[in-house]
Amino acid sequence: MIDAIRELVRGFSLTLRQMFTKPITIQYPEERREPSERYRGLHALRNDPETGRERCISCCLCARICPSQCIRLVTSDQGGRKVIDVYDVDLGHCLFCGLCEEVCPVEAVVLTGRYEAAYYRRPETILHKQDLLRHGEGI
Amino acid sequence: MTPVDLLFVLLKILVVLLLIPVVVGFCTLAERKILGRIQIRYGPNRAGPFGLLQWMADAVKLITKEYLVPGEADKFLFVIAPILTLAPALAVFALIPFGKGMHITDVNVGVLMLVAVSSLGIYGVIFGGWASNSKYSLLGALRSAAQMISYELAMGLSLVAVVMMAGTMSLVGIVEAQKGLWFLVLQPVGFLVFCIAGIAETNRLPFDMPEAEGDLGAGYHTEYSAMGFGLFQLAEYASIITICALITTFFLGGWSGPWAGALMGLPSLGYFILKTAFFVFVFIWIRGTLPRVRYDQLMAFGWKVLLPLALLNILLVAGVVAMGWAQ
Numbered sequence: 001m002i003d004a005i006r007e008l009v010r011g012f013s014l015t016l017r018q019m020f021t022k023p024i025t026i027q028y029p030e031e032r033r034e035p036s037e038r039y040r041g042l043h044a045l046r047n048d049p050e051t052g053r054e055r056c057i058s059c060c061l062c063a064r065i066c067p068s069q070c071i072r073l074v075t076s077d078q079g080g081r082k083v084i085d086v087y088d089v090d091l092g093h094c095l096f097c098g099l100c101e102e103v104c105p106v107e108a109v110v111l112t113g114r115y116e117a118a119y120y121r122r123p124e125t126i127l128h129k130q131d132l133l134r135h136g137e138g139i
Numbered sequence: 140m141t142p143v144d145l146l147f148v149l150l151k152i153l154v155v156l157l158l159i160p161v162v163v164g165f166c167t168l169a170e171r172k173i174l175g176r177i178q179i180r181y182g183p184n185r186a187g188p189f190g191l192l193q194w195m196a197d198a199v200k201l202i203t204k205e206y207l208v209p210g211e212a213d214k215f216l217f218v219i220a221p222i223l224t225l226a227p228a229l230a231v232f233a234l235i236p237f238g239k240g241m242h243i244t245d246v247n248v249g250v251l252m253l254v255a256v257s258s259l260g261i262y263g264v265i266f267g268g269w270a271s272n273s274k275y276s277l278l279g280a281l282r283s284a285a286q287m288i289s290y291e292l293a294m295g296l297s298l299v300a301v302v303m304m305a306g307t308m309s310l311v312g313i314v315e316a317q318k319g320l321w322f323l324v325l326q327p328v329g330f331l332v333f334c335i336a337g338i339a340e341t342n343r344l345p346f347d348m349p350e351a352e353g354d355l356g357a358g359y360h361t362e363y364s365a366m367g368f369g370l371f372q373l374a375e376y377a378s379i380i381t382i383c384a385l386i387t388t389f390f391l392g393g394w395s396g397p398w399a400g401a402l403m404g405l406p407s408l409g410y411f412i413l414k415t416a417f418f419v420f421v422f423i424w425i426r427g428t429l430p431r432v433r434y435d436q437l438m439a440f441g442w443k444v445l446l447p448l449a450l451l452n453i454l455l456v457a458g459v460v461a462m463g464w465a466q
Binding site for chain 1: 173175176177178179180181424427428429
């Protein structure tokens, strides 16, 4: 009986104390969570910061290593240089394992801290080259 | 009764009836906010400043939704059940003295009428559960019936002691009788019994067996949608406020307090609201702290602990009154 009352008092004082602590909620649109350094979010294609040209050398290693085969690469030959025509990442298939990033010899494709990947239409879930380049700006 | 008197009474009823949904609205908001803070989150804070308009948004949503009646349901009972629950919950407010001279009626058998009217609310719950033609609803209704009958006994018996000490059944008279010392001090056991029975009576956690969302999927109002559900919700919160107001009236001296009669009795209304609000907070606090009890525990507690305690309380209070110590 005494024990029961003691337990009750403990429980009630705990909830009372909780009432005066600051909530841990992040008020999303106004506040944002900072992803960690190694967070694997949406993909990006980086440019060379010095020349401003694309880093990607179209080796297609990322497309080959991808376990879910969500990267589609189409290249063409333009005056002895390989040029990427299509670089699509299908987010509906991607499992964000980061193998593409790991295998890339020139560190062109990277996974960023972007985590907002909600779209209204299915075609939007496929990221095209210009989206990836936009994501890579400043990285 | 002259027509003017009648008009005045009707006006008082109208004011109370219009105020209750608003108070209930803020009560639901307060509940969600306080529960949120207990669980280290904010609770609703998007609609209006600090989420103060959330209850209005909820109400609009409930009113505009489609009212679905299950095909196998008993249509007539299904529709009237929420009304049957709400009407007694509102009717009780006619008896409560909100402040000095602020009450709709002063019935000389107030306590009796109160117990009688508040017991009627259970019919709505039983009809609602039965008419839905769903297992969960029926189970919820059955549990509710058993629980309310068990706890009504303890509740009624704790009121017997109050009536003995006050020497009157009128709620106004009971408040007057506590001018000197609150009944909370004179009969703490009765106070505890009344509070616990009150929580069980309003189907609140830790005694929310009729709803028990985990095992019954909301119990008697599983099949209700739109305003049918809204009315059940309104009735539930209205009865919480009622029980808190009754605890205040019976054990905390109602509207009494220093300078209660000054300024046309406005301080008395303030005292009443303050005391009632405190108990509403305690109810929410209890909900945020205690887990739901098992059904057999609930029954055992009601019959083997609460009822004997209430009887013991009557015995003690009867002794005190007979010896003339109450004065």
